[in-house]
Amino acid sequence: MKKLSDIKRYQLYIWLVPAFLLLNLVADVIDDRTDFPRRVVNEIWLVSYLSVVNYYLLEYTLPKLSWKRFVSSFLRLFLYVFIFSLGFYIWRYIGLSLHIFSALGTPVSMEQRIGILIGYSLKSVAFFGIIRHIYNYIKLKQDTQQLRIASQQAELNYLKSQTNPHFLFNTLNNIYSLARDKSDLAPESILRLSKILRYMLYETSSPYTAVEQDLKIIEDYVALEKLRYDDSLRINFNYDLEDMKQSLPPLLLIPLVENAFKHGVSETREQPFVDIHLSIKNRQLLFIVKNSTGDRAGETNTKENIGLSNLRRQLQLLYTDYQLKVLPGDYIFTATLQINLASHA
Structure with missing residues (x-):
């Protein structure tokens, strides 16, 4: 063959x-x-x-x-x-x-005829050679582009394979703490976890999902985290969306929410809070997560965990116009994500 x-x-x-x-x-x-x-x-x-x-x-x-x-x-x-x-x-x-x-x-004579034919031959070599070179150059660029896309997709899949178990591990820790304390809230936490698992198994394999699906997962995760705390924890979750069917990479926003609880609220002794705001207008996404912390600004460890570092890399692979800012303050940590959803790479 x-x-x-x-x-x-x-x-x-x-x-x-x-x-x-x-x-x-x-x-x-x-x-x-x-x-x-x-x-x-x-x-x-x-x-x-x-x-x-x-x-x-x-x-x-x-x-x-x-x-x-x-x-x-x-x-x-x-x-x-x-x-x-x-x-x-x-x-x-x-x-x-x-x-x-x-x-x-x-x-004409034989010598003249051969000279004419040599000119004809050289013209053919130039024509075939130049066109072939242009063709190979275009093909090489296309192959390089396809290889780059395949490489980026493989890296995205790898980042998801890291993020999902990391997210699941933290969630199981929450349920473990409830089960250890023999809390009556343990069954409810398992039910909410099952919804999250169902979403991770059947929805995150596709490159995009409706933003309303991610909102439900964020709500379930917030409710699951809230079970661990008493009424002293204040949670404010609001959103303003033009279109609930707006497409978004699945679980793209969850690392910022997870970070607010795991590295913020869990270390706050007095008046813990989490404020979450999401808006999408004219394909401009704004996601702000503000949470309490246990340290002053100068004492906060700014080293990013695996969730935030993976999020940054996913954004680099997915979009060309975005901005992710993390701002440690006095007992407050603010993460702001802005994405031009039309700038998909």
Whole structure:
């Protein structure tokens, strides 16, 4: 079975050969030469020879040339000098002998005829070589782009494979603390966890989901976290969305909410709170998560955890116009995410 690369090379020459033939015929028309039908046959005869020779020159001979094999490379090129000159003349003579090629115009000497045919050959080499180079350049850019997309998708999948278990691990810790204390809220927490798991199993495999789906998961997660605290925890979750069906990468927002509870509220001794605001207008997303902390601004460890670092990398891969700011304050931590949803990479 032929290699795919060979098939693609054949496809290139399938349209490249007629294009070169058409170019020569157009030149004949411009020169207003007589006997145009016979010239068409002559051009077909000459182009058929040069097409085969150029194919083997460009696809097999030139790629194998090397300074390490200088002698053999020189002999190969010298052979093509013969093929494009005297060999081309012999091909023309064979056409005359078979009454396929017609001698048109003023008779010239053999040396002059070979010189004319060499010019014809060089024109064909330039045409086939330049077009082939442009084709390979475009194909290389397309292959590079496809490889980049595949690489980015693989990295996104890897980041999701890290984020989801990390998120699940923290959630299980919450349920464990309730079960350890033999809390009556443990069954409710397991029910909410089952909803989150169902979403992670069946919805996060697709690249996008409706923003309302992520809102439900955030609400379930917030409710699950709230079970661990008494009435002293104040939670404010509000949103303003033009379209609840607006598409968004699944679980993109959850790391900021998770971070607010795990590294903020859990370390706050007095008046813990979490404020969450989401708005999407004219495809501009604004997501603000503000939470209490147990430290002053200068005492806060600004090193990002796996959730925030993964979020930053996902944003780099998904969008070209976004901004993620984390601002430690006095006993307050604010994370602000802005995305132009139309700037998808």
